[in-house]
Amino acid sequence: MDALIVFLLALLWDLLLGEPPVELHPVVWFGRVAGFLDGKWKRRGPLPDFLAGALTALLVIAFALALSLLPLYLPFPLNYALAVYLLKSSFAMRSLHEHIARTITEDINEKRKAVSMIVSRDVKNLDESHLNSASIESLAENLNDSVIAPLFYFLLFGLPGALFYRAVNTIDAMLGYRNERYEFFGKFSARLDDVLNFIPARLTVLLYIPLGGLKVLRHYHLAKFKINSDKPMSAMSAVLGVWLEKPGVYRFPGREPKNKDIKRALKVYWFVVAEWVGIVLLLLAKGVCPCWSP
Template identity: 60%
Template sequence: MIELVLAIAFDLLFGEPPNRVHPVVWFGKITAKIDRAYKRRNPLTDFLAGIVCTTVVLFFALVLSFIPRFLPFPFNLIAEVYLLKSSFAIKSLYQHVKATICEDVEEMRRAVSLIVSRDVSKLDRHHLISASIESLAENIVDSVISPIFYYMLFGLSGALIYRAINTLDAMIGYRNEKYEYFGKFSARLDDILNFIPARITVLLFLPLKPKRVWQYCRLAKFKINSDKPIACMSAVLSVWIEKEGVYRFEGRNPRLEDVKKALKVYCLIVAIFLSLVFMLEFILVNHA
């Protein structure tokens, strides 16, 4: 577990590495190049091309994960810690959401636009706050729980392959004319990989407001995974969270103070999860 401890320490101290040496940025650049080069043809060909694109990016992630094995100590440890840290983003997620706590609506709109993919130009203050809280809740799974979960199961390869699939989904996993078939394979892989971590996240939220969290999660049937932590956050904060035309969880109007509360909930959930991870590892090691 020393690699995970060091990777978390690296993340909390320094945050994200520069883009030019960030593996996730590399995944994105490979995806973007293939996306630009491939001219859409028909549903079947587009789907097969999407499989090829996904395979190329995953192969690159797998090769990266093997690099530490061929390095002498301590360079192998440094490489593994660095690559593992690149698969999750505890501090960066906190910082990006915290930056949305602005009294000025236009400044808040700019900050929110950096963490959501939708058009925020016409959102009012309440919907901007809702989008900020929603992004935080959803990314608890994508940016923290899932990569560490797959690291625990499959080591560095699991963490980097998960992050590669999640990056593919974020870039091409859209249901529109351009990506409906080209991005379908990576989007379904992302759904499969997030299925268990999303439900682990629900369990982490349950002790905070058991009855209300469970009630809201039973209503979260809009998406396979992403609406589950959003429902939990809405339940714990007692505010409505809405993505217009997609879902809405009821509550009072969200306020800026609720973003601060959501960040505290985020820190608590992450702390509980990491504590359970280290406790489980300690038990397994001592009973091996």
């Protein structure tokens, strides 16, 4: 029951207040530790870079796990307060909606600016349809990364599981690139993120089935471009009936995505979030998961 109370309070925080201040956000701390170590390491070759990158990831993970255990050493009610704060920091429902909603505009320059804040690709030459696609893709991918997966690992391993996942996902977002600088330094982080997202990405697809039925499964079989990230995108594409495309990387079939489809995608997003929150609440109430207790 303790884990249920912590989750309910963290959920209320997220929906009513959104994200903690940037300077006090644990995910920002994870990024700064990774960025500091990345900046200090001068590239020396494949094996040294891989080992240095792995050590960087392990240090950030150790920091995250240490944070997750702090509530165990605090008296009531400080233990609950810190547990709620840390759990809330591992997922982001409201802020994801807010970021995506900013891309719903008829002003192409404003749309391009808003989309550039949520994707890593170069958006300056994207037309309106591909900007709409990028927004919907980001929503679908981050539904897994920012909601489904952290709470999945909270169910399995409690607060340490949620922060472990968030730390890995953060360092992968910073270091997991296939370029000269990060090809080897970020490989450990990228592969670990792939492992952690394997089940949640497919679980996310299942949560779309009440909205899309067999279309979701048919689109899932088209998702052969990435290990995990394209799976939730395929499901969103199926439910909305629009094409989603990153030129030269992947494309899911459908009609041209419009502004109204971003609005529809947000409705789909909240339906899936509600499904998942209901499942999490049910499992916590039943006490069937080995959840951490403060």
